[in-house]
Amino acid sequence: MDNKLPITRLGKFFSQDDFDLQVRIGQEYLQGDLNMKLVLYRVDRQKTDIDDVYLEVGTDQIKYFPPVEFSGIVKIEAPKNETYKEGLIRYLEPGNLVVSVYIKQLDELKLDIRYGDYIGYPESETKTRFYTVVNDGKIVSDNKHNMFGYKPYYRTIECSYVQDVSFRGV
Amino acid sequence: MGIAKRKKSLSIYNTNKGMSRREELLKQLTQNQTKLPQSILHDDLDRGFLDYVKSRYTIVSDGLQIPIIERIMTIQRWGEFTQNWSFSDDDGNIEVPFIAIIRNPEVTYGTHPSNAFNVPQQALWYYATVQTWNGTTAGADVYRIPQPVPVDIKYEVTIVCTKFRDLNAMNKVVLENLSSMQDYQIVNGHYIPVFLEGVTDTSPINTVENRRFYVQTYKFTMNGYILDSEKFEVSPAVNRALLFFETPNEGSKKEINQVANLDITTVTFSSDGVDTVYNVNENIGILITVKINGLTQEQNTDYFFIGGSSRITFSDAPLNGSVVTVTYIKNANTTLMDPFGNVLLVNKEYFTYTGGTPTFEISNPIKAMLSFDVNGLEETENLGYQLLDATHINLFDEPIINSKIGVIYIS
Numbered sequence: 077m078d079n080k081l082p083i084t085r086l087g088k089f090f091s092q093d094d095f096d097l098q099v100r101i102g103q104e105y106l107q108g109d110l111n112m113k114l115v116l117y118r119v120d121r122q123k124t125d126i127d128d129v130y131l132e133v134g135t136d137q138i139k140y141f142p143p144v145e146f147s148g149i150v151k152i153e154a155p156k157n158e159t160y161k162e163g164l165i166r167y168l169e170p171g172n173l174v175v176s177v178y179i180k181q182l183d184e185l186k187l188d189i190r191y192g193d194y195i196g197y198p199e200s201e202t203k204t205r206f207y208t209v210v211n212d213g214k215i216v217s218d219n220k221h222n223m224f225g226y227k228p229y230y231r232t233i234e235c236s237y238v239q240d241v242s243f244r245g246v
Numbered sequence: 247m248g249i250a251k252r253k254k255s256l257s258i259y260n261t262n263k264g265m266s267r268r269e270e271l272l273k274q275l276t277q278n279q280t281k282l283p284q285s286i287l288h289d290d291l292d293r294g295f296l297d298y299v300k301s302r303y304t305i306v307s308d309g310l311q312i313p314i315i316e317r318i319m320t321i322q323r324w325g326e327f328t329q330n331w332s333f334s335d336d337d338g339n340i341e342v343p344f345i346a347i348i349r350n351p352e353v354t355y356g357t358h359p360s361n362a363f364n365v366p367q368q369a370l371w372y373y374a375t376v377q378t379w380n381g382t383t384a385g386a387d388v389y390r391i392p393q394p395v396p397v398d399i400k401y402e403v404t405i406v407c408t409k410f411r412d413l414n415a416m417n418k419v420v421l422e423n424l425s426s427m428q429d430y431q432i433v434n435g436h437y438i439p440v441f442l443e444g445v446t447d448t449s450p451i452n453t454v455e456n457r458r459f460y461v462q463t464y465k466f467t468m469n470g471y472i473l474d475s476e477k478f479e480v481s482p483a484v485n486r487a488l489l490f491f492e493t494p495n496e497g498s499k500k501e502i503n504q505v506a507n508l509d510i511t512t513v514t515f516s517s518d519g520v521d522t523v524y525n526v527n528e529n530i531g532i533l534i535t536v537k538i539n540g541l542t543q544e545q546n547t548d549y550f551f552i553g554g555s556s557r558i559t560f561s562d563a564p565l566n567g568s569v570v571t572v573t574y575i576k577n578a579n580t581t582l583m584d585p586f587g588n589v590l591l592v593n594k595e596y597f598t599y600t601g602g603t604p605t606f607e608i609s610n611p612i613k614a615m616l617s618f619d620v621n622g623l624e625e626t627e628n629l630g631y632q633l634l635d636a637t638h639i640n641l642f643d644e645p646i647i648n649s650k651i652g653v654i655y656i657s
Contacts, residue, residue: 127411130409130410130411132409132410132411134308134409135308156456160340160346160404160406160461161319161346161348161402161404161406161448161461161463163321164319164320164321164346164348165315165319165340165346165404165406167339167340168337168338168339169337169339169457172455172456203336210454210455210456211454211455234455236455236456236457236458237457238457239335239339239341239342239457240335240336240341241335241341241342242342242408
């Protein structure tokens with residue numbers, strides 16, 4: 077059994093009950109009021125048969141765990157208008173997807189979001205865009221992710237857009 | 247120890263063999279041929295390079311060929327999607343992987359070996375003499391073309407992909423194709439060498455928070471040359487005509503006598519609308535006809551000629567683009583003799599039709615007709631006119647009043 081070190085700081089003003097209450101209120105707002113849903117496609121790193129030399133796989137050869145729906149605060153950056161070749165062969169694609177998700181929700185779902193996993197976000201009824209995790213936000217030691225200096229309570233996941241040829245959500 | 251595996255059939259020859267190969271070569275040599283080389287300009291070279299990449303750089307990734315954008319990428323924004331729609335996603339973005347071809351806008355004076363000897367000022371040089379036969383007259387045309395201008399055109403072939411193995415496949419094909427330092431592409435029948443200048447990598451793989459892909463660019467140089475068929479010149483050389491006439495002898499038996507074996511030269515000019523003087527660059531012994539766009543011109547009215555000189559001077563410059571044709575016998579043949587040693591004369595006479603029977607009496611007994619025209623339009627014997635006797639010519643149809651009748655004949 078893992079050793080657990082109780083957090084007693086701020087004990088005169090803030091306790092685990094207060095922390096849980098704040099998180100529940102936030103979750104109620106996020107999951108009940110906002111109801112912003114995303115789908116996580118976790119890569120099964122054991123079953124995916126990778127290339128011996130380059131650690132690459134072909135199209136549609138990545139194996140996934142069953143997709144899981146989760147909630148988070150979604151922020152999508154402005155589209156990127158760029159070119160592949162010094163002003164030629166232009167492409168316009170969505171900016172990065174930044175998702176803030178409660179650590180408690182991930183614990184409840186027994187879920188971990190890892191670098192390289194895929195996330196789908198339904199932009200409209202007919203269009204779901206897919207992103208790959210470029211920063212899984214596992215390090216939550218900073219003040220921003222910390223509730224009043226008591227404990228971290230959410231993770232910020234940053235994802236980059238992937239083309240349909242790379243991932244189609246199937 | 248097992249038996250070593252052997253391939254039972256090897257495809258050594260990728261092309262046709264035997265007779266079919268010879269026919270293929272013959273077709274290559276003769277198709278679209280006029281004995282002159284085909285024109286080759288910038289867009290021909292660009293099209294040739296696109297074909298070169300398309301045919302020689304087939305890269306397969308995950309069982310599918312990596313698409314090649316079969317156009318030179320330019321700065322016109324609207325054009326990109328129109329060329330790439332077949333492998334673009336719903337947002338109009340090209341799906342990775344793909345291969346694109348970019349031409350450097352600047353084209354420099356080339357280093358092709360044809361640069362070794364220079365004909366200055368784009369002067370035309372002799373290319374070939376080709377026999378001609380129009381069913382009546384045997385002759386020859388002289389073909390002259392300008393020296394091709396060497397050009398170096400630089401292209402960049404860029405592969406955008408997400409797999410290292412695709413980069414390897416592209417690299418393998420490039421190095422194999424250029425293992426002999428240079429490769430060739432046939433552009434309009436010309437063998438154009440292609441060199442590899444180098445390869446660069448601009449893959450944005452150091453940006454961890456953006457979409458990542460590989461971008462590798464192979465830089466090629468095509469050592470081409472420009473040859474514009476608009477500047478080719480085909481001019482008639484010597485035309486040889488045999489003139490015959492029939493005379494009844496005393497026994498009322500017809501005999502055919504050869505009048506002369508004449509070397510008739512025809513020179514053609516294209517008018518610029520300004521020049522009134524046209525020089526055939528050799529002394530004209532006997533001037534037969536001068537025509538503008540096929541219309542026979544009248545001497546001393548429409549043009550002037552000093553006997554023995556090489557120049558025709560028009561009173562007014564022919565219209566721009568008009569074809570001026572001068573037919574003459576060279577100076578060496580100033581005096582024409584028949585096979586019996588009799589001197590022959592070339593006569594030119596002009597009449598104005600004033601009405602009545604269109605019969606014209608010429609001054610000297612005709613031995614052979616060279617030209618008969620009505621207002622410059624040449625008539626054909628026995629179709630438009632006939633010889634009534636040695637001094638009278640009759641037109642079948644009456645021309646309009648005041649028509650100018652020109653007769654050039656040998657007496």
